[in-house]
Amino acid sequence: MLNYYVRNLSPRRLPLLTTSHVRHCSTSSSQDLDQIRTLLKLCVDRYYVSPGEANVELFQRGMSCRYGPLGMELKKNLLEQWWHSVTGSLAQVFGINTLSSSSSMDTETDRSGQLKLVDSEHLRRILKKKHLSKELLIQEIQMVLQGSPSVRTNILQGALEQLVPSLELVNRKLPFGLAETGQCFQPSNGSGCPTEVTQTSLVWFCSARTSSQWLDHWTRQRLKWWRKFALSPSNFSSSDVPVEEMDEGMSRGVRIIYSFPWGQEPLETLWNRGDNELLQVHKGAKSKLQCRDGRKSIPHVVSVTANMDRGVMAFLSNSLQQLKKGDSKQKLQQRMVLKLHPGLAPIKVALDIGRGATVELRQICEKLLQEFMEAKISTWPGYLETLPTSVEQLNAKYDEMGVLFSVVVSENTLESGLLQVRSRDTTIKEIMHISEVKKFLSRYISAADNI
């Protein structure tokens, strides 16, 4: 299935992949196409994304798709890093968790609520009513639509609604923020199905006077965050939203953009939104929204919204390193390494067995696995694999999976407690005592986290 997809990925199809938000889209060369094919194939082969043409296309478009175990873990790590960075940077950021659907009553003011969750059996029963005139039929269907909840197309709405209960929490004192992550649904652009996307949202409430400084602050912070995890930080950039693309009431917008091989795509958008929407959501009840910041004022809103499915795609694209190396027969071979940041890499260590008494070596591996898991170091149980593989093949596989270290337990370990630890990034193999491995791994990961 995937092979079919990769073979048929022609330049003609590429314009589909860019969104209307992006102005500049570089024409892809055949080298870029090779790169895209290689990346997509690797993501499927190495359990980041489930196979299936439509699924891989969702993934490439930066939509939620069916992720494999590694893709799932990468996305989870990315969301956790985002959460930690946003709620941990300032004391005044609080997490919330709102609903992805809301009753039609709630969304009177939400103009984008056009995706509705409809009980199709109910609708079918109405369609089967023989005695209804066309007019009555239309009326009944309209009532079903009115009574059906709409699903959110943007995660922002929840935080705007939650402002009032949150004000008590901060004693009506500005600035403060509400953070949330969750699924949103996006209407199809005429092409068929609505699609899902995982968004992260920080809604920052501040005084009108300080809102443009805060927009700058958050732009700097967010760009720094994206670059922190990048192998090539220069692929992440920011640029102002052109005036002609701005909605009414917004005074400024900034996009954080990633340069994919097929062109630029926005990852995150920051807006200085003023107080229009807030007043709309709360039906102009200014007294309820009154805050203190030196003097009384209605808070202004700075929103920071990212598409984390596209974020996953960006980091996978950014981390893939293709190295040419000559083998013993002087044939050129390609070595591929997925150099994901230690904080993002879904698997930190793989456990394998070398030569020696299999039963005993597996027992050692199981002990180590337990130890690593208790320390929350995600581990790949390579020792469960029963088909023989060469060390080179194994290393190549782990490099493509982005596994930080691979540990080989062998006869030697039984005798002296020593085992071999290979690093993905240096390819150097070190000998280490079994009692030191956990500490070594924990230190390596937390050191990378605090850079």
Place this chain on the structure above:
Amino acid sequence: MLNYYVRNLSPRRLPLLTTSHVRHCSTSSSQDLDQIRTLLKLCVDRYYVSPGEANVELFQRGMSCRYGPLGMELKKNLLEQWWHSVTGSLAQVFGINTLSSSSSMDTETDRSGQLKLVDSEHLRRILKKKHLSKELLIQEIQMVLQGSPSVRTNILQGALEQLVPSLELVNRKLPFGLAETGQCFQPSNGSGCPTEVTQTSLVWFCSARTSSQWLDHWTRQRLKWWRKFALSPSNFSSSDVPVEEMDEGMSRGVRIIYSFPWGQEPLETLWNRGDNELLQVHKGAKSKLQCRDGRKSIPHVVSVTANMDRGVMAFLSNSLQQLKKGDSKQKLQQRMVLKLHPGLAPIKVALDIGRGATVELRQICEKLLQEFMEAKISTWPGYLETLPTSVEQLNAKYDEMGVLFSVVVSENTLESGLLQVRSRDTTIKEIMHISEVKKFLSRYISAADNI
């Protein structure tokens, strides 16, 4: 709004709150009603749940609702604990992340896919076509319904579909499991809106021969897990699903049940599902499903599915302790403590300032906050509060929030580096050096985690 709700919570309304799954529902006494009112009021007052009658009712029914910052964090902690326990207990459990909506083509076999995501604007445009006959109108609407994706009502489907790509991962060797958490949508029972719920799912694939042992294994594991975090473990129990409630093809079902003040409700359900559904999802393609376990066989499915919104409710209900104490004037006062397990408590420590130079003390608090946050110890910035509160009021508030420790930085801290640490559970105040607090907190939390 909440007061209205609590006042109107009469026994007449209670039957609404139980689900059809539960046979036994004890009649609530007026003492139970008081308990329910107190719990719901505390959850709203202490930022676990957002106010609003409909929202609090969703919460009490164990559905996803709009959570406040503390409720959000509690749910997050619960989901993390679940994830760690399920993927960390055996090497063969892998996480996946599938879609909550699926195109109609995918769900031919999914009989429960009756909630559809419909583009309401599109439907309204069809209803406005004046020239259409009733028959053509019905036809067009049916086509829209057919083309609209359905949203999942149960998280199980995703794992069943992902079996084939996962088989390569485990080299076709049984047993292994796929874990997932996510939102599901439940059709309304005639009462109006569909509702959301956060489910956790472990789908365990094993040989037919071992499936009933595995069902027992996971039942023991899961019950142990629920009880680990409980203040009164006996409120969590398990019982077999009666034969008359079992679907076709299931050979046994077990429910883990929590005894709420208003009756018993299921938290988690384990099923021995056989291979029927699996063969249905994969359209009988036995060769694709072939696994090894001694000899070749089609895997049997043991499913473990929990409602984590109800889980949040259960732990809140379980943790609330009401203590009577006589004050100085011999009046009886109630002290309420939310004794959430240290691993679940949304806030581990609160930081406040006592007497002394405010500016300097706040600076110390900010340093400590930064230090705690880097160590991922969630901290309540009480020192930002500018309205004067007595120590007793503050402690009462933190006890109701379930905050494990509160730290007071005062004049003394400036002089000697000593500060006061009060424990929620013992109410004992200890004096500690500022350099020791982080280590003390980290140790306390991880010790409680490993019991």
